[in-house]
Structure formats: structure tokens, C-alpha cells
Amino acid sequence: MGNETVANSGAEAAKPAAKTQATPKLLPHQILGTSYYLEHPYQGDKVKRFLEIFAAVLKHTNYGHLVDTYARVGAKCANCAVACQIYLATNDPKDIPCYRTNLLLEIYRRHFTFRGVLQSKVTGEVYLTDEKISELAESVYHCTGCRRCSFECPMGIDHGLMTHLSRYILSEMDIAPKALVVATREQLEGKTGNTSAIPVPALLDTLEFLADDIKDEKGIELQFPVDKEGREFVFFPAVSDYLLEAETLKGIALTFYAAGEEDRWTIGTGYYDGINYGLFYSDWCAERIISKEIAETKRLKGRKILIGECGHASRSAKVFVPSFGGGKNALPVMNIMEVTLDMLRRGKLKLDPNVITERVTYHDPCNIARSGWIVDQPREILRAFCKNYVDMEPKGEKNYCCGGGGGTVSIDEVRSYRTGVTGKLKAEQIRRTGAKYVVAPCANCKKQLREVCEDNDLKGVEVVGLHDLIYKALILDNKGGKP
Amino acid sequence: MNTAFYLARGPFLYLAFAVLILGALRQWGLTIAEVIRAYRVAGDQKIPWQWMFKKSLGWIVPVNALRGARVLFTIASAVFHVGMLLVPLFLAGHIALVKKGIGLAWPALPAAAADGLTIAALAGLGVILLYRLLDKAARFLSTAQDYALLALCIVAFVSGYFVAHPAQNPLPFNLMYLFHLLSAELILIVLPFSKLCHALLFPSTRIVWELGWHFVPGGGDKVRVALGKAGEPV
Numbered sequence: 165m166g167n168e169t170v171a172n173s174g175a176e177a178a179k180p181a182a183k184t185q186a187t188p189k190l191l192p193h194q195i196l197g198t199s200y201y202l203e204h205p206y207q208g209d210k211v212k213r214f215l216e217i218f219a220a221v222l223k224h225t226n227y228g229h230l231v232d233t234y235a236r237v238g239a240k241c242a243n244c245a246v247a248c249q250i251y252l253a254t255n256d257p258k259d260i261p262c263y264r265t266n267l268l269l270e271i272y273r274r275h276f277t278f279r280g281v282l283q284s285k286v287t288g289e290v291y292l293t294d295e296k297i298s299e300l301a302e303s304v305y306h307c308t309g310c311r312r313c314s315f316e317c318p319m320g321i322d323h324g325l326m327t328h329l330s331r332y333i334l335s336e337m338d339i340a341p342k343a344l345v346v347a348t349r350e351q352l353e354g355k356t357g358n359t360s361a362i363p364v365p366a367l368l369d370t371l372e373f374l375a376d377d378i379k380d381e382k383g384i385e386l387q388f389p390v391d392k393e394g395r396e397f398v399f400f401p402a403v404s405d406y407l408l409e410a411e412t413l414k415g416i417a418l419t420f421y422a423a424g425e426e427d428r429w430t431i432g433t434g435y436y437d438g439i440n441y442g443l444f445y446s447d448w449c450a451e452r453i454i455s456k457e458i459a460e461t462k463r464l465k466g467r468k469i470l471i472g473e474c475g476h477a478s479r480s481a482k483v484f485v486p487s488f489g490g491g492k493n494a495l496p497v498m499n500i501m502e503v504t505l506d507m508l509r510r511g512k513l514k515l516d517p518n519v520i521t522e523r524v525t526y527h528d529p530c531n532i533a534r535s536g537w538i539v540d541q542p543r544e545i546l547r548a549f550c551k552n553y554v555d556m557e558p559k560g561e562k563n564y565c566c567g568g569g570g571g572t573v574s575i576d577e578v579r580s581y582r583t584g585v586t587g588k589l590k591a592e593q594i595r596r597t598g599a600k601y602v603v604a605p606c607a608n609c610k611k612q613l614r615e616v617c618e619d620n621d622l623k624g625v626e627v628v629g630l631h632d633l634i635y636k637a638l639i640l641d642n643k644g645g646k647p
Numbered sequence: 648m649n650t651a652f653y654l655a656r657g658p659f660l661y662l663a664f665a666v667l668i669l670g671a672l673r674q675w676g677l678t679i680a681e682v683i684r685a686y687r688v689a690g691d692q693k694i695p696w697q698w699m700f701k702k703s704l705g706w707i708v709p710v711n712a713l714r715g716a717r718v719l720f721t722i723a724s725a726v727f728h729v730g731m732l733l734v735p736l737f738l739a740g741h742i743a744l745v746k747k748g749i750g751l752a753w754p755a756l757p758a759a760a761a762d763g764l765t766i767a768a769l770a771g772l773g774v775i776l777l778y779r780l781l782d783k784a785a786r787f788l789s790t791a792q793d794y795a796l797l798a799l800c801i802v803a804f805v806s807g808y809f810v811a812h813p814a815q816n817p818l819p820f821n822l823m824y825l826f827h828l829l830s831a832e833l834i835l836i837v838l839p840f841s842k843l844c845h846a847l848l849f850p851s852t853r854i855v856w857e858l859g860w861h862f863v864p865g866g867g868d869k870v871r872v873a874l875g876k877a878g879e880p881v
Contacts, residue, residue, distance in 0.1 A: 224866045224873065226689060227859060241724070245785075321856075348881055447867040449867075450867070494691070
């Protein structure tokens with residue numbers, strides 16, 4: 165079954181002219197389509213290629229001993245199952261995190277350990293097959309990489325990291341969702357240099373348009389800072405925000421303005437995309453993307469990398485900038501919410517508590533919350549002006565994923581799976597809060613949660629960014645703005 | 648029977664300890680070497696020691712998991728592990744054997760405490776076994792090894808209890824003693840090579856995990872070069 169879906173979509177996409185949309189295949193649950201399009205997957209001996217790639221990865225990266233340890237210590241206690249919102253939704257044992265991880269670990273045991281190799285020599289059996297590769301390829305894109313299960317593993321097995329590693333190996337034989345690959349190609353090798361293919365003139369137009377909007381709505385004349393040298397922050401939002409999240413960007417600009425600290429940040433026209441799909445499927449791409457952020461920040465003589473409202477962009481920068489950008493000497497990375505909270509605490513921002521009177525709740529994006537990095541900051545900001553704030557349960561480090569993590573939100577052909585399965589628990593959580601505004605400071609989560617609300621009949625719920633609400637509530641009277 | 652008994656108390660016992668000790672040294676040696684290697688090639692060498700320590704401790708004393716969805720399993724597992732560590736190491740009978748063999752001795756558990764821990768550990772094992780049999784997820788994941796190791800632990804504890812309480816022993820004493828020796832020796836022998844290896848590697852799993860996220864600069868390029876894909880586009 166796994167074989168069929170991935171292989172079929174691969175075969176279709178392999179034909180150069182095959183741009184037609186095939187009907188997504190159904191899993192046994194009969195409700196979801198989980199096939200994703202491939203471009204041109206490896207056509208030779210897949211088993212041989214997979215093992216070559218695995219061997220090269222084990223040799224040149226830090227995964228080797230990690231995989232070896234995990235392959236030895238996994239006790240199969242099934243604790244992870246109760247933490248996984250996908251398993252909770254499907255009740256299909258193949259969605260248990262430990263099972264998924266074991267698909268890869270068993271390949272390691274049978275092909276890369278003394279005992280496994282000996283066993284193969286004695287029995288003459290080759291463990292890995294095309295079917296097993298296909299099962300892995302489908303399974304690792306069921307997972308949203310939210311890493312909630314890693315808390316439940318007494319042995320500290322990070323199933324999210326194993327999903328990442330499996331995807332990385334597969335991507336080197338060109339088994340990776342077309343949606344992610346095409347965007348990353350444009351970002352790294354395309355003319356526009358970003359995942360949404362926004363050229364610089366269009367970016368500048370957008371910024372002007374946003375500034376006009378602010379003028380109309382708030383009576384404030386401000387300009388988005390572009391290519392200013394020597395600023396503290398060089399700003400990288402998820403580039404799709406320039407197309408889809410105007411309110412968030414306006415909120416950020418107005419926040420800097422209201423605090424009188426406009427000269428702290430700039431947007432660079434050399435590179436302006438925070439998105440890093442490398443985190444989801446390729447170490448090779450991750451490093452190249454991060455290098456672009458670092459290079460642009462250095463070009464503009466900026467001192468810090470500032471990431472917008474985006475979970476994976478924040479985490480990939482936070483983790484990879486030190487990894488690929490010089491360790492201790494690497495540029496510091498901050499998320500916009502940390503900066504805004506700092507301004508609020510210093511008394512630079514005045515927020516009107518009478519603007520947002522409807523109930524507000526906060527969705528923790530996994531990539532910034534799971535490690536405990538950004539959990540309390542947005543809540544402190546929200547509580548400062550939202551009278552009717554309620555938390556979801558569970559929350560913070562133990563939140564449920566929006567259901568579109570790990571890049572799956574960008575794969576439009578799996579929408580029914582994302583909103584019907586992975587986002588199911590989230591939909592119920594949102595329903596229970598009775599909130600009108602779901603604040604989700606992440607480009608991925610916003611798109612996903614809007615689709616979740618749409619497909620799960622959650623009417624009247626508005627999914628917004630944190631700065632969307634700040635934009636509404638900022639008091640600008642001393643700046644000459646509209647009250 | 649007597650030969651088997653002689654072998655189990657003599658050569659096999661030494662063999663079992665030799666396998667365990669050599670296996671453990673190999674695992675620990677490899678782990679230390681690999682951790683140092685991974686640390687040196689990592690681009691980011693900042694390690695959150697405190698966080699890791701807290702996380703490991705959180706599972707040694709799993710109070711957090713008591714709020715989770717598998718409370719009974721967590722308690723049973725913790726109780727079993729406490730018994731599994733304390734009883735073999737601190738039983739007066741075991742210490743007396745070691746003293747006779749190599750002259751080392753250390754304080755022993757009171758007999759009543761050892762009995763209590765044994766029964767508690769057995770109860771824990773029972774609950775763990777029930778989870779494996781009845782919980783859908785656990786049953787799906789379980790392999791023959793998982794059941795065999797559980798059975799081995801149960802045999803070791805039950806036989807040990809009867810060796811310590813000969814009056815209640817339903818079998819000939821020497822036969823029960825033989826079961827105890829052989830099951831315990833088997834545990835020691837398979838420990839470094841089976842999933843029981845987690846007893847040796849538990850202290851290092853967090854640092855190994857942490858270093859897994861500390862990527863190697865240029866690693867991706869090297870992989871592409873090794874695969875003959877250098878210079879190819881995305």
C-alpha cells in the first residue's frame with residue numbers, strides 16, 4: 165500500500181508532461197490522501213542507492229553514533245504512541261512513532277552492524293527492498309516532525325530527528341515532495357532567490373502598499389526600512405508573509421515605530437526569506453539556505469538575525485546558524501516576539517485593552533515551543549491587552565501540532581490528511597476554547613489552521629498572527645496617529 | 648544435574664560476568680570515543696548540560712510521567728527497575744557469594760526489604776507484560792525478544808525468591824537454584840547485545856541525542872561528493 169501510493173505518484177510525475185493532478189490514494193482509514201508528488205525519483209537500483217546514501221551520511225555527519233545508540237536502546241515500551249496525535253487520530257499502529265523510527269533503525273541493524281551483515285551473509289537474504297523504501301517514504305511524510313513524542317521516550321529517542329534523517333536519505337535519491345523541492349530550488353538556484361519566487365521590485369511594491377495601508381488605517385507615515393546598513397537586526401520572515409500575512413508585517417513595522425526604535429531593523433533586498441525547508445528534508449539544503457541568511461546579514465553589517473512570525477524559520481536559524489555559521493562566533497538569532505516583549509517590558513509600547521474584547525487563545529508552534537524557547541513571551545504580550553485570554557490544553561512544550569508541521573502544510577495534495585487526521589485534535593482543542601481569535605505566530609501554522617477550521621466546520625474562528633492583534637491595539641496618540 | 652549445577656555456579660558464572668564486563672567496556676568506550684568525535688566535528692559546540700541532566704533525571708525519577716496517559720505503566724516500570732537494580736546488587740546472599748569468590752563485600756539490604764522489592768518487581772513485571780499483551784500499540788511493536796526478556800526476568804526473580812525461601816519452594820532446591828543461576832547468567836550475557844543494553848547506555852542517550860542535532864558544517868556537501876553528485880543542482 166505504501167509502495168503503491170508513493171511509487172505511483174512518482175511514476176506519474178516522472179513523465180515530463182505529467183502535470184495533471186491525480187486523485188490522491190486512500191489509506192485504509194478511507195478518509196485521507198497521503199500521496200505526494202515526486203519529480204523524478206531515482207530510477208536505478210533503489211536498494212543499492214539507498215544503502216550508498218545511508219553509508220555516506222553515516223560517514224560524513226553526526227548521525228552515525230546516534231543511530232547506533234537508538235538501534236540498541238529502543239525498548240519498544242509504546243509510551244510514544246499516547247503522545248502522537250497522528251496515532252491518536254488514526255489508531256493505525258503503523259503511525260506509532262517508534263514503529264516509524266524502527267523502519268530506519270532496522271535497515272541500519274541489518275546492513276550496517278556486524279551482526280546484521282553476518283546474518284545476511286549466512287542466510288543470503290537482502291533485508292532492504294523497494295517496498296520497504298516506499299513504506300519509509302510514505303511513513304516519514306505522515307509524521308509532522310512535531311517531536312511531541314520525544315518527551316515520552318524514556319530512552320530519549322528523538323523520533324522527529326529520525327524522521328528528518330530518513331527524509332534526508334530519501335531526498336538524496338530524489339524521493340521528496342515536489343512542493344518542497346521546487347520551492348527550495350527557487351530559493352537556492354532560482355532568479356528570485358526565495359521560496360515564493362517574489363522578485364525584488366514586487367517586494368518593494370508590497371512594502372510600499374503596506375506602508376500606505378498603515379497610513380490609511382493608523383494615520384502614521386512610516387517606511388519599511390530597506391537595505392539600511394549597520395542596524396541591529398536584519399529581518400527574515402517566512403517570505404510568503406509578503407503575499408499572505410500583510411497584517412502581521414504591518415504589526416511588526418508599527419511595533420518598531422511605536423516604540424521609537426525603527427532604526428533597529430532592516431529588510432535586505434539581497435535575501436529576504438526565512439523559510440528553510442532543509443530542516444524538513446535535507447541537511448545539504450539547510451546549510452546552503454542558512455549561509456544566505458548569514459551572508460545577507462553580514463552584507464548589511466547587521467548584528468543579529470531577526471526571524472518573523474515563523475516557527476520552523478526561527479528554529480532552523482536558532483539551531484543552524486551556530487552549527488553552520490561559526491559556533492560561538494555566530495550571529496545571534498532572535499524571534500520577533502522576543503524583541504516585542506522586550507519593548508513592552510521597557511514600557512515602549514502602549515496597548516489598548518479595550519480593542520480586543522473577544523476571546524483569544526494561543527497556538528504554540530512546535531518548532532519554537534517544544535524546546536521551551538518561546539512559550540511564555542507571547543502569552544505575556546497577549547495578557548497585557550487581551551482581557552479574555554484562554555490557554556489551550558495541553559499547551560507550551562506539550563502542545564499539539566497544528567497538523568501541518570514538517571513541511572506537510574506546503575503539500576497541497578495531502579490537505580485531506582492534514583485537516584482530517586493530523587489536525588483533528590487541534591480542531592477539537594480550538595473548539596473547546598470557544599475563542600474567536602487563534603493566535604498562531606507561524607506562517608505554516610496559520611495556513612494549516614485556517615484549512616483545519618474550514619474543513620472541520622469551525623465557524624467564526626479567525627486565525628491570526630500575534631502582531632496582527634498588536635497592530636489593532638497599539639496606542640499611537642503621542643505619535644500623531646489615529647486614536 | 649550435578650555437572651550442570653557445577654558449571655552454572657562456576658565457569659558459566661565467570662563467563663557471564665566476563666561477557667557483561669567486556670561488553671559494557673566496549674559500549675562505554677565506543678560511546679565516549681564517538682561523543683568526543685561528534686563534539687569535535689560539530690559546528691556548534693554549546694551543549695545545554697543542565698537541560699540534559701534534568702531530562703535524564705526526569706526519567707530516573709519519572710514524576711512528570713505520572714501526569715501522563717500511562718500512569719500505571721510508569722509506576723510499574725519504575726518499581727520493576729528499582730527492584731532489578733537493587734536486589735541483584737545488594738542481596739546478602741549475592742554479596743556473600745562475591746566475598747567468597749573475590750573477597751569484596753559491601754552492605755546488604757535487610758532480608759525483608761529484599762523480599763518486598765522482589766515481590767514488587769514481580770508485580771511490576773506482571774503489569775508490564777499485561778501492557779505488552781493488551782495495549783494495542785505495545786502489542787504491535789513487540790517482538791519475540793521483548794517477550795523472551797520479560798520471561799527471563801520473571802524466571803530470575805521467581806526462582807531467586809524460592810532459593811531465598813527454601814521452605815516454600817515447590818521444586819527440588821538444586822533445580823530451582825539452577826534455574827536461578829542460568830536465567831540470571833543469561834540476562835548478564837545478553838545484556839550488552841540486546842535491548843537490555845539500555846541499562847548501560849541510558850546515561851549517554853541524552854548527550855548522544857543532543858549531539859545528533861549538532862550538524863557538521865560541510866557534511867551535506869561531503870555526502871554529495873561521496874555520491875558523485877557534486878555540483879548538481881537541487
